[in-house]
Amino acid sequence: MAEQAGDMDPVASEIEKLRQEIRYHNHRYYTLDDPEISDAEYDRLFRRLTELEAEHPELITPDSPTQKVGAGPRETFSQVRHRVPMLSLENSFNEHEIRDFDARVKRFLGDDSPVEYTVEPKIDGLAVELVYEKGSLTTASTRGDGLTGEDVTPNVKTILAVPLKLTHGKNAPQPPDLLEVRGEIYMELEAFQRLNRERLEKNLPPFANPRNGAAGSLRQLDPRITAKRPLNIFCYGIGSISSLPCATYYDLMILLQGWGLRVNRPHIRLCPTVHQVIDYCRDLEETRERFFYEIDGAVIKVNSLDLQARLGEKSRSPRWAMAYKFKPTQGTTTVTGIHVQVGRTGALTPVALLKPVELGGVLVRRATLHNQEEIDRKDIREGDLVVVQRAGDVIPEVVKVIKSKRTGAEKRFIMPATCPVCGSEVLKNGDEVVARCPNPDCPAQVRESFKHFVSKGAMNIQGLGDRIISQMLKKGLIGEEADLYHLGMDDLLKLDKIKEKSATNLLRAIENSKRTTLARFIYSLGIRHVGEFVAAILANHFGDMEKLEKATEEELTAIDGIGPRIAESIGAYFEDPHNRNRVRRLMQAGFEIETPSLPGTSPVKGKTFVITGSLASMKRAEAKELVIRNGGRVASSISRSTDYLVRGESPGSKLRRAAELGILVLNEDEFLKLLDMKTE
Numbered sequence: 022m023a024e025q026a027g028d029m030d031p032v033a034s035e036i037e038k039l040r041q042e043i044r045y046h047n048h049r050y051y052t053l054d055d056p057e058i059s060d061a062e063y064d065r066l067f068r069r070l071t072e073l074e075a076e077h078p079e080l081i082t083p084d085s086p087t088q089k090v091g092a093g094p095r096e097t098f099s100q101v102r103h104r105v106p107m108l109s110l111e112n113s114f115n116e117h118e119i120r121d122f123d124a125r126v127k128r129f130l131g132d133d134s135p136v137e138y139t140v141e142p143k144i145d146g147l148a149v150e151l152v153y154e155k156g157s158l159t160t161a162s163t164r165g166d167g168l169t170g171e172d173v174t175p176n177v178k179t180i181l182a183v184p185l186k187l188t189h190g191k192n193a194p195q196p197p198d199l200l201e202v203r204g205e206i207y208m209e210l211e212a213f214q215r216l217n218r219e220r221l222e223k224n225l226p227p228f229a230n231p232r233n234g235a236a237g238s239l240r241q242l243d244p245r246i247t248a249k250r251p252l253n254i255f256c257y258g259i260g261s262i263s264s265l266p267c268a269t270y271y272d273l274m275i276l277l278q279g280w281g282l283r284v285n286r287p288h289i290r291l292c293p294t295v296h297q298v299i300d301y302c303r304d305l306e307e308t309r310e311r312f313f314y315e316i317d318g319a320v321i322k323v324n325s326l327d328l329q330a331r332l333g334e335k336s337r338s339p340r341w342a343m344a345y346k347f348k349p350t351q352g353t354t355t356v357t358g359i360h361v362q363v364g365r366t367g368a369l370t371p372v373a374l375l376k377p378v379e380l381g382g383v384l385v386r387r388a389t390l391h392n393q394e395e396i397d398r399k400d401i402r403e404g405d406l407v408v409v410q411r412a413g414d415v416i417p418e419v420v421k422v423i424k425s426k427r428t429g430a431e432k433r434f435i436m437p438a439t440c441p442v443c444g445s446e447v448l449k450n451g452d453e454v455v456a457r458c459p460n461p462d463c464p465a466q467v468r469e470s471f472k473h474f475v476s477k478g479a480m481n482i483q484g485l486g487d488r489i490i491s492q493m494l495k496k497g498l499i500g501e502e503a504d505l506y507h508l509g510m511d512d513l514l515k516l517d518k519i520k521e522k523s524a525t526n527l528l529r530a531i532e533n534s535k536r537t538t539l540a541r542f543i544y545s546l547g548i549r550h551v552g553e554f555v556a557a558i559l560a561n562h563f564g565d566m567e568k569l570e571k572a573t574e575e576e577l578t579a580i581d582g583i584g585p586r587i588a589e590s591i592g593a594y595f596e597d598p599h600n601r602n603r604v605r606r607l608m609q610a611g612f613e614i615e616t617p618s619l620p621g622t623s624p625v626k627g628k629t630f631v632i633t634g635s636l637a638s639m640k641r642a643e644a645k646e647l648v649i650r651n652g653g654r655v656a657s658s659i660s661r662s663t664d665y666l667v668r669g670e671s672p673g674s675k676l677r678r679a680a681e682l683g684i685l686v687l688n689e690d691e692f693l694k695l696l697d698m699k700t701e
């Protein structure tokens with residue numbers, strides 16, 4: 022249906038030209054993450070098309086880019102029968118099962134020729150089928166029972182990464198007349214957390230995980246609700262196709278991308294041997310936390326489409342593919358008790374003591390319960406059987422209680438009115454949900470402060486663990502941080518299980534910690550709301566302790582990255598003579614503090630960075646830290662004062678905004694070079 026713009030009336034022809042242009046820019050923006058025009062220019066095109074369509078409603082077609090968010094609510098979802106059943110995958114859980122799969126494939130094919138595989142992340146979302154007829158999206162459906170799914174066309178149309186009309190580049194063949202594409206709709210972790218925060222604010226129950234968030238958002242009778250949800254898609258397969266212009270799965274993915282569909286190209290790897298398959302599966306499992314979306318495994322596929330056809334399928338799953346499931350990060354266990362932990366700042370946190378359970382390869386014995394409100398909301402009681410979850414670096418959490426297993430012997434928990442360690446009356450500040458022990462001499466607070474002081478990001482005193490600190494405190498060897506620097510061999514030998522050798526090492530480690538940076542020194546003080554980032558910002562700004570101590574709250578809030586909450590906390594800290602004395606005693610212990618005198622030519626110094634998308638060599642938080650340590654600033658959104666946008670993989674809408682403002686965009690390599698971390 023190649024439109025011949027020349028034969029049409031001028032309005033129809035302008036409409037068609039605008040649609041083609043908008044589709045092209047949608048593709049650059051949403052699929053390739055590489056926009057060519059500014060938001061303003063794009064909006065102008067879009068507005069013009071909307072105007073023309075409003076004047077000539079007879080010219081509106083369902084695949085016009087304006088039809089992305091159109092339809093109102095419906096009564097029910099109608100059913101859609103899949104032309105080719107949507108199968109599921111057989112699972113494997115270890116290396117042996119992957120080898121068995123490889124052996125089975127080869128046995129079935131009955132010859133010794135090598136079989137090449139592809140391996141890619143298994144996205145934890147929900148499967149959909151998109152039907153394109155003559156290049157236009159006509160139907161989108163859920164998997165359902167594999168044979169029949171629900172019609173979610175108006176909802177899927179609102180997803181920005183789903184093209185309503187397929188494109189094709191210069192070298193790509195024309196899309197086939199019928200193309201059924203399968204893929205996974207998902208929600209990125211950050212977007213999921215944001216959505217849940219908004220729901221909590223509106224008193225709506227949060228979604229348990231991004232998959233539920235994605236499913237709940239897609240299955241809305243009113244597609245205008247779906248349109249507001251941050252959904253995305255990765256396409257990973259096909260159903261029916263009228264002609265197949267390639268021979269391998271890998272090339273098929275390249276074709277789909279050429280037609281404007283979003284595929285997970287950078288993470289799909291060709292693996293010519295089963296060893297490489299296993300290595301990459303392992304690699305994905307180890308790095309799963311670096312993804313911006315949840316992946317629960319890897320999918321292994323035979324690359325040759327011809328071999329796929331020969332292998333065919335068993336009842337519900339193809340013989341040519343297999344899922345490798347990562348170790349589960351959720352499990353069921355019993356809450357043996359609820360304990361109240363007192364933190365360094367006096368915050369009282371209820372913690373569930375668990376019957377040990379393995380989650381994602383780690384033995385978990387405790388889960389945070391956050392606060393009384395959270396315990397009440399989830400109705401968690403001592404003795405309950407619960408589902409616990411570990412995600413990324415965060416502390417394990419209780420997802421829900423399995424109430425059907427209650428015996429009646431479970432005990433409700435109520436936060437104590439006094440500190441469980443020192444007995445002081447607990448305080449709760451106005452709008453804060455956190456309960457606090459107000460006693461700065463509370464032994465728990467003192468111990469936690471020491472633990473923080475010696476920790477890796479602070480003074481980094483190796484060998485000074487929890488056990489030794491507790492003993493030193495008990496024996497009265499230390500009372501505040503500076504005392505550590507006056508300890509001698511005799512003192513250390515008074516401790517259990519400490520011999521001369523380990524005492525010497527410990528004394529050396531303590532001595533070495535005196536050579537430090539100002540940022541570390543500030544961080545080690547454990548001022549509330551002053552984490553590593555903030556400490557580095559303060560160090561860069563003030564250059565020495567004295568200036569920081571004297572800074573007023575106005576001066577502090579004037580610093581980029583320091584809000585009133587932080588400023589107030591710093592002010593309160595230094596106002597307390599006890600704290601000023603602590604710092605003075607520490608300084609007198611002979612610290613050699615490196616001031617952050619950066620070479621005036623450092624290209625990062627004084628510059629504002631925005632970082633978007635995932636980086637291959639480090640986490641985003643690490644990148645931020647690097648910028649700050651080098652004297653730069655990091656902002657979360659693009660503005661006229663942004664100097665650089667660092668773009669990782671799958672950057673979001675920030676790229677377009679940066680282009681609009683003419684802000685320099687760096688890729689990861691360029692960013693590393695700027696930081697002088699990459700020389701070639």
Ligand code: IVH
Binds near residue numbers: 148205338
């Ligand atoms: S291929 C024949 N690739 O996992 C089935 N599936 O457990 C072909 N999934 O129903 C599916 N990421 O919803 C494939 N990269 C990926 C996937 C993926 C997630 C889902 C899909 C499927 C389920 C099977």
